[in-house]
Every structure is written in structure tokens, then in C-alpha cells.
Amino acid sequence: MRSLIDIKELSLKELDSLIDTALDIIENPQKYSEKCKGKKLATLFFEPSTRTRLSFEAAMYELGGNVLGFSEASSSSSAKGESVADTAKMISCYADIIAMRHPKEGAPLVASMNATIPVVNAGDGGHNHPTQTLADLLTIKRKKGRFNNLTIGLCGDLKFGRTVHSLIAAMSRYEGVKFVLISPEELRIPSYVKTDVLDKCGIEYVETKDLCGAMPELDILYMTRIQKERFFNEEDYLRLKDSYILDPQKLENAKKDLCIMHPLPRVNEISVKVDSDPRACYFEQALNGKYMRMALILMLLGIK
Numbered sequence: 001m002r003s004l005i006d007i008k009e010l011s012l013k014e015l016d017s018l019i020d021t022a023l024d025i026i027e028n029p030q031k032y033s034e035k036c037k038g039k040k041l042a043t044l045f046f047e048p049s050t051r052t053r054l055s056f057e058a059a060m061y062e063l064g065g066n067v068l069g070f071s072e073a074s075s076s077s078s079a080k081g082e083s084v085a086d087t088a089k090m091i092s093c094y095a096d097i098i099a100m101r102h103p104k105e106g107a108p109l110v111a112s113m114n115a116t117i118p119v120v121n122a123g124d125g126g127h128n129h130p131t132q133t134l135a136d137l138l139t140i141k142r143k144k145g146r147f148n149n150l151t152i153g154l155c156g157d158l159k160f161g162r163t164v165h166s167l168i169a170a171m172s173r174y175e176g177v178k179f180v181l182i183s184p185e186e187l188r189i190p191s192y193v194k195t196d197v198l199d200k201c202g203i204e205y206v207e208t209k210d211l212c213g214a215m216p217e218l219d220i221l222y223m224t225r226i227q228k229e230r231f232f233n234e235e236d237y238l239r240l241k242d243s244y245i246l247d248p249q250k251l252e253n254a255k256k257d258l259c260i261m262h263p264l265p266r267v268n269e270i271s272v273k274v275d276s277d278p279r280a281c282y283f284e285q286a287l288n289g290k291y292m293r294m295a296l297i298l299m300l301l302g303i304k
């Protein structure tokens with residue numbers, strides 16, 4: 001029985017195989033429509049979500065399975081003081097696989113150590129978000145056709161943005177990848193990501209505050225929301241929230257085949273004027289998340 005807590009648990013070969021499955025699902029959806037018949041996915045969301053929870057649910061329905069769960073902590077027994085470990089043991093009696101989002105870093109790991117069914121980390125605090133990375137990887141594959149030799153700009157809240165941490169971990173395993181880490185001073189990438197991932201993999205990276213200066217060399221620009229819910233005080237959030245707003249003018253010096261990504265939800269970081277630019281990939285990225293979650297559910301349930 002296998003869970004997915006951190007993207008690095010998947011080998012490059014397994015990632016390729018998930019991408020191949022997702023591409024086959026896109027081509028032949030009817031082939032998959034009953035693969036999970038009789039199976040149940042439990043979505044345990046202790047934090048707000050639109051895309052992740054609903055794309056997990058849509059994924060399971062499109063595989064012919066069923067879904068149960070809750071979308072806020074206040075409607076679950078955690079409000080009565082139940083531990084994550086106990087919740088995981090209980091849900092193992094009701095479902096075949098769990099997708100869990102939790103504000104505490106490490107909560108899905110604790111769940112996976114106590115559940116008798118696979119647990120998928122659907123975002124744990126400011127730490128990791130491996131299934132968003134699966135959506136990101138399929139988007140990069142479909143847009144760029146490769147993972148090697150890409151210069152990737154990550155812009156916004158690199159400190160608390162869990163999608164950024166997981167994407168760096170995944171992309172650092174490919175050849176010729178370079179990161180440009182664009183953020184305000186206070187929201188720079190955590191030092192553990194630098195030492196445990198970037199330095200360990202010998203990845204080239206620069207840190208800068210200057211989005212426009214970095215623009216011309218980027219193959220991918222990954223914008224992120226300032227993570228309001230992780231701030232200790234409102235004042236800091238208000239000061240930093242509009243640090244970067246991508247608009248058509250800022251894209252003037254960008255490559256013609258730049259791929260503009262965002263895990264969404266967007267607040268202010270990308271002007272809606274950019275949405276009609278053919279380089280904007282963020283809504284497709286959300287759709288790709290559903291296909292990759294379908295592929296992942298099949299893999300973790302051992303369904304061919």
C-alpha cells in the first residue's frame with residue numbers, strides 16, 4: 001500500500017508513466033470510465049479549496065468511482081478534538097483512498113502512518129503540494145514537450161507557497177534546469193529548500209526582486225499568490241500583497257513561447273488582460289490537474 005506525501009517519492013520513471021496515463025485518458029476517456037467502479041475516495045479538507053478538492057472528486061467520478069468527505073474542519077470531528085491519526089484510522093473503514101489537505105505541515109504524513117489505505121497529500125500548510133506539481137508537470141510536458149533545459153521563473157510568495165516547494169523538488173531532478181527566484185526580501189525561498197534540494201542537486205539558481213529584469217530569459221513564469229493565511233499579521237500582508245502584478249506591458253520583453261503558469265486561485269498577481277494572451281496556461285493547468293489525479297488514483301489503487 002502506497003501513499004503520496006512528497007513528490008520525490010515518485011521516481012522519474014513513475015512520473016513519465018503517470019503522464020502517459022493522463023495523456024491516454026485525454027485521448028480515450030471512455031476506456032477509463034469504469035476503472036474505479038465500487039471504489040470510494042474520501043476528501044478530507046481541513047482548509048479551503050476549490051480546484052484541488054473538486055478536481056479530485058471529478059477525477060474519481062470520471063473513473064466511475066464515488067466520493068465522500070468534508071470540506072471544512074468545523075464540520076468534522078476534529079472540531080471535537082479528534083486527532084488526525086484517529087480520523088485516518090476511521091476513514092480507512094469507509095473508503096479506499098484519502099485525499100487530505102491540512103493547515104499543519106506533516107498532517108497527511110501522520111495520516112498515512114495510521115491509515116490502512118493510500119493517503120494523498122492535497123497540501124500541508126506552507127510545506128508541500130505534490131498533486132499540484134503533477135498538474136504543473138503535465139502542463140509543462142504539453143506546452144514545452146520536455147523537462148530538460150528550461151529556465152523557470154518562480155514569482156511571488158516563495159516562502160509560504162507550497163506549490164513552489166514541490167515544483168522545485170520535481171524539476172531539480174532534470175538536466176539543465178535553472179531557477180530564477182523572484183520575490184520580496186521577506187518572502188524568499190526557505191533555506192531548507194536551498195540546502196536540501198537546490199544545492200544537493202547542484203541546480204543553478206538566482207534570487208532577485210526584479211520580475212521585469214528576469215523576464216527575457218524565462219521559458220516558464222510561475223506566478224503565485226501571496227499566502228495571506230500564513231502571515232502572522234495583517235499589516236505585513238497588506239504591504240506585500242501587490243508586490244507583483246503581471247500585465248501585458250511586463251510581458252513585452254518575454255519570449256514568444258513563454259509559458260505563464262499559476263496554481264490558482266489568483267488574487268491580483270495576474271491582470272485579467274493577460275488571460276487572452278496565448279502564453280497564459282493557468283486554466284489549462286487546472287484541467288491538467290484532473291487528468292493527473294485520475295492517473296494517480298489508478299496508480300495508488302493498483303488498477304491497470
Ligand code: NCD
Nearest residue numbers: 051052123163225263264265
Ligand atoms: C494552491 C494551494 O492550495 O497551495 N492552490 C491550489 O491547490 N491550486 C495555491 C494557493 O492557494 O495559492
